Amino acid sequence: xxxxxxxxxxxxxxxxxxxxxxxxxxxxxxxxxxxxxxxxxxxxxxxxxxxxxxxxxxxxxxxxxxxxxxxxxxxxxxxxxxxxxxxxxxxxxxxxxxxxxxxxxxxxxxxxxxxxxxxxxxxxxxxxxxxxxxxxxxxxxxxxxx
Amino acid sequence: xxxxxxxxxxxxxxxxxxxxxxxxxxxxxxxxxxxxxxxxxxxxxxxxxxxxxxxxxxxxxxxxxxxxxxxxxxxxxxxxxxxxxxxxxxxxxxxxxxxxxxxxxxxxxxxxxxxxxxxxxxxxxxxxxxxxxxxxxxxxxxxxxx
Amino acid sequence: xxxxxxxxxxxxxxxxxxxxxxxxxxxxxxxxxxxxxxxxxxxxxxxxxxxxxxxxxxxxxxxxxxxxxxxxxxxxxxxxxxxxxxxxxxxxxxxxxxxxxxxxxxxxxxxxxxxxxxxxxxxxxxxxxxxxxxxxxxxxxxxxxx
Numbered sequence: 001x002x003x004x005x006x007x008x009x010x011x012x013x014x015x016x017x018x019x020x021x022x023x024x025x026x027x028x029x030x031x032x033x034x035x036x037x038x039x040x041x042x043x044x045x046x047x048x049x050x051x052x053x054x055x056x057x058x059x060x061x062x063x064x065x066x067x068x069x070x071x072x073x074x075x076x077x078x079x080x081x082x083x084x085x086x087x088x089x090x091x092x093x094x095x096x097x098x099x100x101x102x103x104x105x106x107x108x109x110x111x112x113x114x115x116x117x118x119x120x121x122x123x124x125x126x127x128x129x130x131x132x133x134x135x136x137x138x139x140x141x142x143x144x145x146x
Numbered sequence: 147x148x149x150x151x152x153x154x155x156x157x158x159x160x161x162x163x164x165x166x167x168x169x170x171x172x173x174x175x176x177x178x179x180x181x182x183x184x185x186x187x188x189x190x191x192x193x194x195x196x197x198x199x200x201x202x203x204x205x206x207x208x209x210x211x212x213x214x215x216x217x218x219x220x221x222x223x224x225x226x227x228x229x230x231x232x233x234x235x236x237x238x239x240x241x242x243x244x245x246x247x248x249x250x251x252x253x254x255x256x257x258x259x260x261x262x263x264x265x266x267x268x269x270x271x272x273x274x275x276x277x278x279x280x281x282x283x284x285x286x287x288x289x290x291x292x
Numbered sequence: 293x294x295x296x297x298x299x300x301x302x303x304x305x306x307x308x309x310x311x312x313x314x315x316x317x318x319x320x321x322x323x324x325x326x327x328x329x330x331x332x333x334x335x336x337x338x339x340x341x342x343x344x345x346x347x348x349x350x351x352x353x354x355x356x357x358x359x360x361x362x363x364x365x366x367x368x369x370x371x372x373x374x375x376x377x378x379x380x381x382x383x384x385x386x387x388x389x390x391x392x393x394x395x396x397x398x399x400x401x402x403x404x405x406x407x408x409x410x411x412x413x414x415x416x417x418x419x420x421x422x423x424x425x426x427x428x429x430x431x432x433x434x435x436x437x438x
Contacts, residue, residue, distance in 0.1 A: 005307055006304055007306075009155060012153075015287075045225050053393060055391045056407075073201055074239065076239065076241055077224075078335055080410050080412060082410075095241050099201045100201075100212065103249045105395050115279060120270070122268075122414075157300050158298055160299070161416070166427075189335070189370055191385045193348060217348075219399055221398070222387055243347060243398045244347070245347045245349070246347075247398055249395045249396065261348075261427070261430060262433070264374075268414075
């Protein structure tokens with residue numbers, strides 16, 4: 001499976017600013033749903049009071065959860081939006097910076113924002129479609145012709 | 147406070163290439179000012195000879211300065227542009243890579259470029275407006291209706 | 293040398309999804325060549341089974357190779373595309389996340405994807421041109437007027 005195809009910007013850019021204490025995955029997901037934005041690029045910077053990130057364990061076909069229980073800078077939140085069964089799915093990875101500048105990161109599972117998270121989503125079309133990969137059980141962006 | 151609103155690309159993309167010895171925050175800021183670019187997404191890669199990054203300390207409501215005094219790859223420089231009192235303000239976080247591949251990062255306070263920093267800013271409209279958050283004293287992107 | 297100029301999105305967005313075992317630098321490079329996409333911003337997230345990243349050593353004017361021989365999350369793959377002698381050249385840096393959340397990164401030299409790498413390239417115009425920097429021997433984005 002390989003996708004290598006041209007898409008187009010739709011002219012929609014969604015800006016989501018999460019406030020203190022808010023959970024960004026559900027906030028961004030809700031905004032994507034409300035605006036029916038099903039394909040795009042996601043970037044964000046800001047800060048978290050705490051977060052859980054994940055590393056996908058090929059032995060267990062599941063994420064190993066890595067808890068981060070301290071105030072961190074969101075150095076990079078990068079990802080994409082694709083559709084599964086017509087609903088937008090956010091796939092976001094994060095690099096977090098501790099008080100000494102050391103970093104920790106993974107697939108972003110959940111977080112608590114503090115003091116802000118500034119998210120920019122730029123839409124592309126046509127829709128990017130996810131399908132379930134039989135080997136891992138993960139929903140991956142796939143070739144719609146297969 | 148929460149912003150969840152649609153913006154549009156304006157069709158302007160600003161490319162700033164910083165050369166050896168230049169300070170990127172002031173260089174990018176100057177270019178944003180010259181082109182009156184007040185809202186957008188910023189990404190960059192390149193290298194720094196040295197840098198100061200920051201971690202925002204909630205106890206002191208100020209950045210703790212983390213000096214990086216060695217040649218590093220700029221693995222990720224990610225951020226946004228918003229307006230404060232009509233002037234563009236750059237908010238950029240950086241992940242820096244040392245000679246052994248270990249990383250250090252934070253809010254980018256200042257740096258010295260070597261050998262290059264390739265910056266791409268894509269503008270969106272309408273303007274993203276910053277307001278001062280009373281709790282932290284930080285200028286955060288806010289809801290213009292509040 | 294300093295570039296500070298306005299470009300425009302061309303309306304082309306290239307989505308490349310790399311599958312298990314594929315080498316992303318050559319895959320993305322091939323897609324850029326096929327679509328004659330010579331200037332743009334690149335972002336990606338996903339996973340690698342292994343990778344080689346590099347740190348540019350100013351003493352030797354060459355990359356020091358940092359081997360990563362374990363399953364890692366691609367927390368951030370960020371970069372740009374510019375043209376050298378009319379051919380698209382990808383410049384990508386990566387931050388990779390290990391099973392304990394620790395990170396390693398550098399200039400992305402090569403990798404083996406697992407289970408996916410989701411790449412988005414947004415084109416800008418006019419072309420960004422690279423020239424060889426006499427001091428380092430690196431091809432850097434330069435001012436076409438010089």
